[in-house]
Amino acid sequence: GAGVSQSPRYKVAKRGQDVALRCDPISGHVSLFWYQQALGQGPEFLTYFQNEAQLDKSGLPSDRFFAERPEGSVSTLKIQRTQQEDSAVYLCASSLQGAAPKKLFFGSGTQLSVL
């Protein structure tokens, strides 16, 4: 497709389960970002990749959160032992540029509900 694709669109998990969220960026885009958006809030930065290198993971809230982009294209955000406070929309964004991109293209997000 032409845009950033995220799957699944919705995910319901029981507390303590592991989840994996997938992001397919626009083909050829160098930069890839993950953001977390709680209900009624603005997105908050989680992590950033330039190609396969994870250059900034300072926004990951705990060591239960892990992201990878092994071949510099598709990325997976994994959350281990999910907690209720992990419930949020997880947004992926990509950009053609490397450092300090001008414009990000966002996916529609994965809405995670932890029961």
Next chain:
Amino acid sequence: AQKVTQAQTEISVVEKEDVTLDCVYETRDTTYYLFWYKQPPSGELVFLIRRNSFDEQNEISGRYSWNFQKSTSSFNFTITASQVVDSAVYFCALRGASGSRLTFGEGTQLTVNP
């Protein structure tokens, strides 16, 4: 630390009214970038504009215009002759010169009624 404040949580207008969305920011960087994004109900954020801190010229794009005032640390967004399709959540965001992450405000929900 960087911070973006959008004091208006919700705004409701009638079609064809003009509406201004406020954004105030805080940063210690001398070079920085300001953004506006639109989030329709489908969820994806759509880029509207980027301004750098050295360019204080106001910008107009169709019905949209932006007023950047460094003296008051504000970057306000005006929609002229609003339309129902403008209904969405609008986010103001800030990025420092050296980083790649965006710091978003909490957003303003704009509802344009027919």
